[in-house]
C-alpha cells in the first residue's frame with residue numbers, strides 16, 4: 001500500500017487514469033473533496049466507493065474492512081486535492097497508533113514532496129514556508145519516535161531528480177545525520193530540517209532554462225546559478241519565518257572546507273556544524289539521483305567520491321558518520 005504513488009496507475013472506465021491511495025490516509029469524520037473508487041474483484045473495473053463531499057463515517061470504514069478492500073483509487077485529476085487533504089489531516093494520520101511507522105513514513109515523504117513542489121512552482125510565501133515547517137516538525141517527530149528505523153524512510157526515497165524530491169531527501173538525511181551526531185533537542189533538529197528543506201529555494205528565482213540546461217553552462221549562466229544560495233537566503237529572511245540555523249544552511253550549503261565553494265568562498269573555520277552536515281547530505285543526494293548530465297550513482301560509488309575527490313571539500317567526520325548512519329562501513 002502506498003500513498004500518492006506516482007508510479008503505479010490503474011486504468012478506469014473510459015481509459016482514464018486512477019491512482020491508488022493508502023486507506024489509512026482517508027480519515028474518519030472528514031469529507032474528502034474527491035471521489036473514492038475501488039475494484040470489487042481481480043480484473044473487474046473500478047467502481048465508485050464514496051462520492052466527493054460525503055462524510056467518512058465509522059460505517060464507511062467498517063464496510064471497507066468487511067469487503068476486504070485494501071486499496072482505494074482516485075482520479076488522476078483529483079491528485080492535487082488529495083494532496084491538500086492529506087496535508088490537512090497529516091497530524092491525525094501520523095498520530096494514528098494503529099498505522100505502521102513505514103506507512104506513516106511513506107505518507108509523510110509523499111506529502112512533503114507535494115508541499116515542496118508548491119514552494120518551487122511559485123515564489124515561497126509565509127504560508128508555504130509555514131507548511132514546510134510543519135513537514136519539518138512531523139519529520140523530526142517521526143524520526144525520534146519509538147520504533148522508527150531509518151530504513152522506514154530510506155525505502156521510500158526517490159532517486160528521480162526534481163528540486164522538491166531533492167529537498168525532501170536532503171532534509172531526511174540531515175535529520176538522521178544530526179541525530180547520529182548527537183543533536184537531540186527538538187528545536188535544533190527542526191531548524192536543521194527547515195534549512196535542509198529550503199536550502200535550494202533560491203532556485204525558484206533562477207531562469208528555468210538555466211536550471212534545466214543539458215549543455216554545459218556559459219560562464220554567465222554559471223555565475224547566475226551560483227546566486228541561488230544568496231537569493232534563497234534573502235527570500236526567506238524577508239519572510240521572517242526561519243531561525244538562524246536554517247538561514248545559515250540556506251546561505252552556505254555550497255561553501256566548502258577548502259574555501260573553493262560559493263557564494264563567499266568561506267573556509268573550514270567559518271562553517272557551522274549544521275552547514276557541514278547538510279553539505280554532506282546535499283552532495284550524497286545529488287550524486288545518487290538521476291541528473292541531466294549523469295545517471296544516479298550507486299551508494300558506494302557516491303561515498304567513495306565523497307571520501308576521495310571531495311575529501312578537501314567535505315567534512316570527513318560528517319562523511320564517516322553518514323556512512324555509519326546508512327548502516328555501512330567506511
Ligand SMILES: [Fe+2]
Nearest residue numbers: 199200253254
Ligand atoms: Fe544548492
